[in-house]
Amino acid sequence: xxxxxxxxxxxxxxxxxxxxxxxxxxxxxxxxxxxxxxxxxxxxxxxxxxxxxxxxxxxxxxxxxxxxxxxxxxxxxxxxxxxxxxxxxxxxxxxxxxxxxxxxxxxxxxxxxxxxxxxxxxxxxxxxxxxxxxxxxxxxxxxxxxxxxxxxxxxxxxxxxxxxxxxxxxxxxxxxxxxxxxxxxxxxxxxxxxxxxxxxxxxxxxxxxxxxxxxxxxxxxxxxxxxxxxxxxxxxxxxxxxxxxxxxxxxxxxxxxxxxxxxxxxxxxxxxxxxxxxxxxxxxxxxxxxxxxxxxxxxxxxxxxxxxxxxxxxxxxxxxxxxxxxxxxxxxxxxxxxxxxxxxxxxxxxxxxxxxxxxxxxxxxxxxxxxxxxxxxxxxxxxxxxxxxxxxxxxxxxxxxxxxxxxxxxxxxxxxxxxxxxxxxxxxxxxxxxxxxxxxxxxxxxxxxxxxxxxxxxxx
Amino acid sequence: xxxxxxxxxxxxxxxxxxxxxxxxxxxxxxxxxxxxxxxxxxxxxxxxxxxxxxxxxxxxxxxxxxxxxxxxxxxxxxxxxxxxxxxxxxxxxxxxxxxxxxxxxxxxxxxxxxxxxxxxxxxxxxxxxxxxxxxxxxxxxxxxxxxxxxxxxxxxxxxxxxxxxxxxxxxxxxxxxxxxxxxxxxxxxxxxxxxxxxxxxxxxxxxxxxxxxxxxxxxxxxxxxxxxxxxxxxxxxxxxxxxxxxxxxxxxxxxxxxxxxxxxxxxxxxxxxxxxxxxxxxxxxxxxxxxxxxxxxxxxxxx
Numbered sequence: 229x230x231x232x233x234x235x236x237x238x239x240x241x242x243x244x245x246x247x248x249x250x251x252x253x254x255x256x257x258x259x260x261x262x263x264x265x266x267x268x269x270x271x272x273x274x275x276x277x278x279x280x281x282x283x284x285x286x287x288x289x290x291x292x293x294x295x296x297x298x299x300x301x302x303x304x305x306x307x308x309x310x311x312x313x314x315x316x317x318x319x320x321x322x323x324x325x326x327x328x329x330x331x332x333x334x335x336x337x338x339x340x341x342x343x344x345x346x347x348x349x350x351x352x353x354x355x356x357x358x359x360x361x362x363x364x365x366x367x368x369x370x371x372x373x374x375x376x377x378x379x380x381x382x383x384x385x386x387x388x389x390x391x392x393x394x395x396x397x398x399x400x401x402x403x404x405x406x407x408x409x410x411x412x413x414x415x416x417x418x419x420x421x422x423x424x425x426x427x428x429x430x431x432x433x434x435x436x437x438x439x440x441x442x443x444x445x446x447x448x449x450x451x452x453x454x455x456x457x458x459x460x461x462x463x464x465x466x467x468x469x470x471x472x473x474x475x476x477x478x479x480x481x482x483x484x485x486x487x488x489x490x491x492x493x494x495x496x497x498x499x500x501x502x503x504x505x506x507x508x509x510x511x512x513x514x515x516x517x518x519x520x521x522x523x524x525x526x527x528x529x530x531x532x533x534x535x536x537x538x539x540x541x542x543x544x545x546x547x548x549x550x551x552x553x554x555x556x557x558x559x560x561x562x563x564x565x566x567x568x569x570x571x572x573x574x575x576x577x578x579x580x581x582x583x584x585x586x587x588x589x590x591x592x593x594x595x596x597x598x599x600x601x602x603x604x605x606x607x608x609x610x611x612x613x614x615x616x617x618x619x620x621x622x623x624x625x626x627x628x629x630x631x632x633x634x635x636x637x638x639x640x641x642x643x644x645x646x647x648x649x650x651x652x653x654x655x656x657x658x659x660x661x662x663x664x665x666x667x668x669x670x671x672x673x674x675x676x677x678x679x680x681x682x683x684x685x686x687x688x
Numbered sequence: 689x690x691x692x693x694x695x696x697x698x699x700x701x702x703x704x705x706x707x708x709x710x711x712x713x714x715x716x717x718x719x720x721x722x723x724x725x726x727x728x729x730x731x732x733x734x735x736x737x738x739x740x741x742x743x744x745x746x747x748x749x750x751x752x753x754x755x756x757x758x759x760x761x762x763x764x765x766x767x768x769x770x771x772x773x774x775x776x777x778x779x780x781x782x783x784x785x786x787x788x789x790x791x792x793x794x795x796x797x798x799x800x801x802x803x804x805x806x807x808x809x810x811x812x813x814x815x816x817x818x819x820x821x822x823x824x825x826x827x828x829x830x831x832x833x834x835x836x837x838x839x840x841x842x843x844x845x846x847x848x849x850x851x852x853x854x855x856x857x858x859x860x861x862x863x864x865x866x867x868x869x870x871x872x873x874x875x876x877x878x879x880x881x882x883x884x885x886x887x888x889x890x891x892x893x894x895x896x897x898x899x900x901x902x903x904x905x906x907x908x909x910x911x912x913x914x915x916x917x918x919x920x921x922x923x924x925x926x927x928x929x930x931x932x933x934x935x936x937x938x939x940x941x942x943x944x945x946x947x948x949x950x951x952x953x954x955x956x957x958x959x960x961x962x963x964x965x966x967x968x969x970x971x972x973x974x975x976x977x978x979x980x981x982x983x984x985x986x987x988x989x990x991x
Contacts (some may be wrong), residue, residue: 269945336775337775476802491800492805493805494774494799494800495797495798495799495800496795496797496798496799497796498795498796500796501732501796501945504943505943505945508941508943508944509938509943511941511942512937512938512940512941512942513934513937513938515937516933516934516938519934519937520933520934523930524930559943559945559946560874560877560946560949562942563938563942563946563950563953564881566934566935567881567931567934567935567953569934570930570932571885571927573927573930574888574927574930577927577930578923578927581920581923584922585919606895607892607896610895611888611891611892612888613827614824614827614828614884614891615881615884615885616884617820617823617824617827617884618820618880618881618884619881619884621816621820621823621880622816622880622881625812625813625816625873625876625877628808628809628812629805630724630805630808630809630812630873631724631801631805632724632872632873632874635873635874635877636873636876639874639881
């Protein structure tokens with residue numbers, strides 16, 4: 229029994245040490261995670277949801293095309309150096325939405341302009357000075373740039389007999405003429421693909437610029453790409469073929485009208501407000517937790533002190549979990565965190581109250597501790613399950629299409645993780661600490677456990 | 689030993705008054721719905737130098753955005769909820785306000801929600817509340833499956849839950865009427881968390897009753913219940929107090945954005961603790977002894 233407690237203590241200390249190491253300093257890179265991921269209400273930023281007008285696209289191709297649109301937007305945003313943007317496609321029945329969240333950005337107009345631009349990909353060649361300039365040709369007396377507009381819809385990726393990926397594409401009539409002129413001119417030279425002013429890059433960062441090996445008229449293929457790059461490029465080319473306007477549907481005089489470039493849903497928080505929210509939340513958390521610790525020490529004495537220790541472990545491990553998963557922290561998430569600290573104390577209080585009763589009943593210290601834990605367990609389990617139920621329903625509510633969704637799910641997720649961890653803290657950590665203290669016979673005075681010695685005589 | 693069971697009529701009376709007051713307010717004034725449910729645009733405006741609430745409300749009305757009650761949110765900030773406009777229109781509105789109020793205006797938060805989303809969110813929130821109540825009833829029935837009539841325990845716990853919800857919703861209805869406080873998706877979130885917390889307290893007391901019944905500490909069910917409440921009273925109050933410390937700190941010093949969300953939690957912890965100690969177990973006694981008259985105020989006490 230003693231040795232088991234010692235092993236548990238070593239485990240707890242190792243866990244605590246690891247958690248502490250991973251969060252101090254908070255921006256240390258641990259498994260690729262730096263700092264805590266903050267939601268838009270804390271960091272400030274823009275959340276935009278656009279409806280996509282997919283009426284010009286074959287229903288069977290819509291999923292693929294939308295992935296391409298997403299890829300195009302992702303590339304533009306990454307080019308601006310925004311950290312941790314998220315872009316997701318929300319599909320509801322036949323309706324496609326694109327939800328974009330840009331943390332730390334406060335220039336709404338710039339962000340909207342960036343998203344709204346047409347997702348055309350342009351082919352470029354190197355001029356004598358080593359600059360990439362648009363690759364042009366002449367069709368019907370008009371000078372045109374070769375772009376994704378002239379692809380047929382069937383760009384696809386296959387793997388040849390040797391196992392290397394091939395990107396297969398086909399030009400339409402105009403594209404075929406342009407391609408013939410350009411590839412004849414650029415034989416054994418490179419062609420790069422540009423999105424706006426940025427070249428497309430592979431996953432490893434190099435510019436995708438295949439060398440022209442043959443004159444391409446109506447059909448061609450690109451070799452030498454990684455499978456991931458080939459798939460991504462094929463999506464981008466498909467998305468760039470047909471413009472997918474992003475905007476919102478509004479009802480005007482009884483019929484649905486599409487307004488391009490106006491987001492369907494929009495939420496903006498200034499980074500200054502976010503910073504203010506963080507500052508105030510930390511202050512509130514500090515005051516609340518200090519009050520709580522003082523209460524525990526004064527009221528429960530030695531076990532209270534042990535509870536404070538295990539709460540310390542709890543707080544550090546919880547922060548480490550938030551950082552490593554990572555859980556996006558929002559303002560209500562902080563409230564959930566603080567509430568979970570209160571509830572972590574709850575489990576300890578249940579056990580200590582039970583222990584006091586057992587001590588008053590005349591049991592020995594060791595027996596009282598064990599009985600306290602065993603009897604309190606059903607109450608801890610049963611009472612926390614209701615909180616779990618509430619959290620799971622809220623996480624569902626947080627997946628719905630509301631602007632408050634990140635706040636709702638942020639709260640529910642932090643509370644859920646917090647309560648689950650608090651059960652572990654109370655049952656494993658507090659118990660191990662208490663057993664070791666009692667086993668070492670350092671503190672035998674019952675007053676240290678909040679029970680007056682006189683009361684023990686009343687035992688039956 | 690304090691007798692919390694025989695005083696049940698008083699508790700029922702107090703709760704009855706609170707609930708009826710809330711229902712009257714709900715029937716007369718309803719709830720003020722925020723952008724999450726009612727759609728439209730809500731903005732937090734920062735003024736420097738600060739402006740008063742009434743000239744701001746008047747300026748907004750004069751600009752054709754209707755009669756609203758700007759909500760103070762932190763120092764010098766107001767949150768306004770108007771019909772749905774684009775962010776370009778919002779910038780125009782801010783410029784007009786600068787002219788009218790002679791104070792610099794910055795839009796520090798902007799939310800725009802179309803009607804379809806508002807309706808859907810309201811719909812989802814109602815589903816969430818219903819599923820929560822049913823799931824918790826089922827869970828409690830399951831948790832007390834070895835007791836005679838587990839359904840009775842579940843029902844009493846759920847009545848206490850509905851009691852908490854009604855009082856909180858009633859208070860927010862009154863706040864909406866008095867101060868224009870709106871409810872949003874976070875209100876529902878707070879409500880469900882509080883419901884979980886309140887049931888949590890009830891379960892601890894029920895757990896003790898379950899234990900004391902099987903130990904046959906008294907032939908009288910009312911006495912058993914009362915001992916169980918009193919034995920767990922220290923725990924009930926202490927855990928509520930510890931949680932209350934942190935939530936109160938958050939209410940007083942935390943970010944203005946979640947002020948009313950924290951208020952829901954604060955009220956919920958207080959009311960939830962009260963209903964656990966003073967309502968749910970007492971209902972159990974009423975049901976066991978078939979003292980239905982005890983539910984009516986001023987009814988004669990039966991022996």
